[in-house]
Amino acid sequence: MNTYRPALSNNALPLTHAIDVIDEKGRVQQIEIPGERPLTIYLDKKELVTLMTLGGAPEALTLGYIRNQRLVNDLSEIESIQVDWETDSVAVKTSIPFEVITEKTAKKTVTSGCGQGTMFGDLMTEFDSLVLPLGSNLRQEHIYQLIEKIRTNPSIYKKAGSVHACAVFKNLLSGPELVYFIEDVGRHNAVDAISGLMWLDGLSGGDLIFYTTGRLTSEMVIKGGQMGIPFLLTRSGVTQMGLSLAQQIQMTILARCSGDHFLIYEGAERILLNASQGLQV
């Protein structure tokens, strides 16, 4: 566990807003929609990027973004993170020499959402050297418990739709224990925010399970791998490249997780199906 924590503001936004809409019969209805705000990250006063976010965990999102872009390697180098919604910006202050930060941001690679913006080479080089723990496993009844915990967890999605959720569970003998649950307008923000929280808490991924409502495209598998998590579960599906990257680092992928159904796409050796059924491969 880390003992060091940077000074963080605590400026989550209200997550939903009530609006009036008109239905197909001409009747006015009040519904909730999720917020979305631009948040521009300044790293030692240098403008990095503008993220569009729900704003539920802006400090964690900023931390995770900086971590996943490999702009800062050690949490202790971050002095403070101050979110200011009056200017839609967040100021990150580090103890890193100005010349080093300037050099890093100059060759910054935007690895970002929906498959646009990835500078592929650098990420892939790092990805190739990832090793996930082979000994860990996940029991069928624990998969069901996890799906049920997600189903019953209060969420913006149930209230307002239009957001993706990512969650991290501890993979305990007694069953999965929810550690983080983050929703955002983009899948990539949600996973970055979780990465930020893991960094703060000094949590490594080996005994964790990652769940997302979104599709497992290449970038989700890459980020899961970077966090060192051997299990990626989704309610949705998997793309071919997501799958082939998971094969490469021997990650276990479960998709179409819903109710008492799931499909094992990769890494079945880590899944303990109920004994009565056996594995008919």
Add this chain to the structure above:
Amino acid sequence: MNTYRPALSNNALPLTHAIDVIDEKGRVQQIEIPGERPLTIYLDKKELVTLMTLGGAPEALTLGYIRNQRLVNDLSEIESIQVDWETDSVAVKTSIPFEVITEKTAKKTVTSGCGQGTMFGDLMTEFDSLVLPLGSNLRQEHIYQLIEKIRTNPSIYKKAGSVHACAVFKNLLSGPELVYFIEDVGRHNAVDAISGLMWLDGLSGGDLIFYTTGRLTSEMVIKGGQMGIPFLLTRSGVTQMGLSLAQQIQMTILARCSGDHFLIYEGAERILLNASQGLQV
């Protein structure tokens, strides 16, 4: 209509791939998953970006990306677009002087998927000056026809899931006529590809309807506005910022479009509901 067309390769990829998965009872099933491939765009030999794409319309995607990033202003300046899947790259050749291209790509703003990567200011300046046609309208029965056309259109989504679709319809007196239907692993690729096709065909947006399976976040509304299309329809929902941008340019937004249901979020004055029901606002 444009008469000029750049020389384009015709290198769509196979869109789905059969794989074996294991279900919760240990049974092997064969399912289809969508492809996903990196495609690195070179503009006059200068590396721009790597997009992760389904690969169904790589030439249109490249055109639309270059158009929406405002790297080339006139289609006649593009000489050729050659996609080469052996190197996962596409070469764009222009008649623009080398110094001009170098300057443009240097200050290129990555405006990209899932709300990560946007350089907000430049886009917003342009957005503020958009004007959408106020006189156009859309009849309730035509909304239903459009939803039905999407429902019955053959799609990768039905076969393999994990992709988003964008479609453009002509808003004719006789009913909506499907012009383009593009699916991709990211919403932003699908909308960029449609923008590319509109550019090729010299189609402006005023008498078109845009439909997407994805959420209407700020960036989808911005791209719809840039295409000059007054109607944005989605099966999914809308974020607060998507909505407030639509208000700003008086765009009509319909969400939760499914079967015989829809909700009008914005611009109800363009929607002609069935007379018997009237508009109870």
